[in-house]
Amino acid sequence: MAEKVSRKKQRRSVPSGQMHIQATFNNTIITFSDKKGNVLTAASAGACGFRGSKKGTAYAAQVATEKAAENAKTLYGLGSVDVFVKGVGLGRDSAIRSLSNLDISVESIKDVTGVPHGGVRPKKARRA
Template sequence: MAEAKSSKKKQRRSVPNGQLHVQATFNNTIVTFADSKGNALTASSAGACGFRGSKKGTAYAAQIAAEKAAEAAKSGYGLRTVDVFVKGVGLGRDAAIRALSTFDITVNSIKDVTGVPHGGVRPRKARRA
């Protein structure tokens, strides 16, 4: 019979300052807390919070998703200050950042990292005369 291995409970590391990544599309809002190097700690989205269909793209859904992720980051990792990176054009851009104030997480900076096309899409072929 094999010996039972004694397993220690994994110690969660303390991350006092990190990053908040908000991806706000028209259909959903994804909120991710990361450490200062960019390694993800916790994440949540409007769809994961139970919103379905067109309600996923609302500002309220983004607020609930941010609160859920912030609660996990605050209690699990002791996060206190964040640099915010916002990507996309959805309604949840501002709502996700405002939700942090209820958890006493200080925002150091807010940066927009939305992608900008350099050349655009390929044009249609020329019409035959």
């Protein structure tokens, strides 16, 4: 019988990618992906140990960004990102600012927050 040779899985190098920030009032989720949108690493304020109302703070978003960016840099060699921001939470700005501490350059910043068009369905007319 032939022995099966196992090789260590090769980590791919991603020099430039995307950073998605979903900032709500309750939490901030940071996701790093390649240019096609395939997720490399992710972190959230809740996953970093923050609980309750502290998850929605700017500091919690900064800590989550540093954790996700550190993983993306060490595992994939990420050097530059295009930033996509969604939501209205407090972590929008602090997440982008914390990238400069980790030597990841920001190529562009785009706001992809959903905008309602047409609004919600109107309430049923009152009976007389």
